Amino acid sequence: MKKDARYSCYPFMREKVATVDFEIRTDCLTTHAGVALVAVKKEAVEVVKEDLLEILPMAYHVNGSVRGKLAVTDEDLAWLSSRYDFYVSHVKEEIQNFVLPQGTEAAAALHLCRSEAKKSYRALHKVSEEREVPEILFDYLGLLANVFFVMAVYMNQQAGLAEIPFISKSYPMKKKKENV
Template identity: 30%
Template sequence: MKIYTRTGDKGTTQIYVDKPLRVNKDDMVVTCYGDIDELNSTIGLLVTSVSTEYQSILQDIQRNLFQVGFAISASSTLTKEDVNALEDLIDSFTRKMPPNTAFVLPGGCVAAAQAHVCRAVCRRAERSVISLSKAHEVSDVVQAYLNRLSDFLFTFARYLNVEAGVVEVPV
């Protein structure tokens, strides 16, 4: 199968909702797909800089991000349990570190800095989904998942710094 189709050369692309639909490449749905794809790619980079014990957690999140995209266009297996799983991870990592008492500068060890980049991209994807939801039906679980994912990525960044012995820099 060829990767190029030549059908997008004039600024349109095909998406799948109930049936295939051709839209402009700057359509809100395509923008959301792009933001989610960028988020998934930044998490893929994060996977390369964490120990194997965390890689499967992040790869599960990456798989769920595909479900977020599917939920925007058609059907998805993303559920409230996936949101709850993120909350459980946040609680688990939070118990293993000192309380967060101040805003901190994004950064620290390389993995934590990348987790902060992921968090920022996640927040943008969440904003795109919220904008899309004003014009198209978007499942509530999508917004909840992205919101909780940004919380997880912040917590994970803090945890990676604690684990690496890096002191966070307050604002």
């Protein structure tokens, strides 16, 4: 007897390959990006909203690019790189040190996206131990994590909230030279 589809949340769920974990992880990434979009809309920062509307389908394209046809292009990577440059041009002073993941609701949601992008990258690494993975997917996910970070800092900047530096007790930090 054929099993009722209502009991299957994902057709590949019982596979033993790392591809499934990657697909679930990037689904989570995309979902978090959707939550971030809702928060960004509330805070009415149009440029971040527009960028997230571009990133949302791309996260699903990354998802399908391992099992299916590669759907991430050099043009997609170049666009994301240009967005990174845009945000860095606005927040370069604020990102000179590690900062705590806090601030506005949208900034916090974007920090979650950053973390999910890193988890997706790690899951992709596990896939690459089982099969060949196009390098552009690693580049895209690594850059995406960094874009989410600078977007989060940008959102705080737009709200007039200062970043809170994180000073590690575990790792020594280089002291900045002061002009004398």
